[in-house]
Amino acid sequence: MMPRKMTPKRKRLWLVVGSVCVLGAAAALVLTALSDNIVFFYSPTQVAEKKPGPERRFRLGGLVEEGSVKKDGQEVRFTITDLQKTMPVVYRGLLPDLFREGQGVIAEGTLGADGTFLAREVLAKHDENYMPPEVAKALKESGRWQEGGGKK
């Protein structure tokens, strides 16, 4: 083909490639700038750094610490940990089926004056591993099980 004949096509190609690159870069900049608002929850370590005020609602996420769940009627007390820092949580209401010790959870609420997180809602976060129950049992028996291993 003659190179002259290719020109308009090539021009359009570069225009499309160029526009998509520029828009992609713009989107990347916006998302980077907003990344603090895009995160869905804060870990206990992040909360300790930020020290949100008593009026500020936010979400706290992490693992339910082993042996920390205490139920008293409708009130549940437990500790959320990111394996570095922990934070006590108090919650009244129904818990999702997957809620248990060692499970990843996200609680929404406010920070009380005594440093306890007053949760209004508790969601369970499951990991990306799927397996039949027998396999999970075998893994636990052989000691190759990592509770919360896949979670952030």
Added chain:
Amino acid sequence: MATLHFLANPARFRRFSQRVLPALSAVTALALAVGLYLALVQSPPDYQQGETVRIMFVHVPSAWLAMAGYALLAALGAALLVWRHPLAALMARAAAPVGAVFAAVCLLTGALWGRPMWGTYWVWDARLTSMLLLFFLYLGHIALSRAYDDPERGDRAAAILALVGAINLPVIKFSVDWWNTLHQPASVMKLGGPSIHPAILTPLLVMALALLLLYVTLVLLRTETEIDRRRLDAAELAA
């Protein structure tokens, strides 16, 4: 590339698709039957989610196809804008509603799955929000391509939207890695191989293949219809 060029001619494409569609439809039906049997009957429950995990066999392939379908729209958009491919615009018109339905199925099954497992139908985390945006981008594409009296102007506008919207695809895929979300990270397409046991992964992949075949069948059939419709419009104008 040569075959793509060969099929760029709408009349030739139509003859090709008419020849393959009967066999393709039969294979699709068979694959769906096998996939549903494996997914709903044969596969074991999950260790922590129990029987609810079966929603995954529809939810995950729908998400993949919604995203792949949008990537196809973007590729067709580029083919139209750059190479003025005569078939690209017609196929984009045919493919957009099919992709939109898969996106809707992904969102709906996700909500039904989220309620028992997470404790909520919906949250505004990065993964769910970017997937909802994909659904709206599909609706925008469908509306824009039909917004002008001159269908070719609509095709051009929709092609630009498809290319711009494609930026959302990597955002959906990596949203679970870039930001913390309620949605768990990737299970299948990730470094280090899938973290799904083969007994659950196999039905998932068979269902993904079956729904991919369904997608291709529907898009081919709808593209044929678009070709016929464009021809009828042209004949009406000439009369």
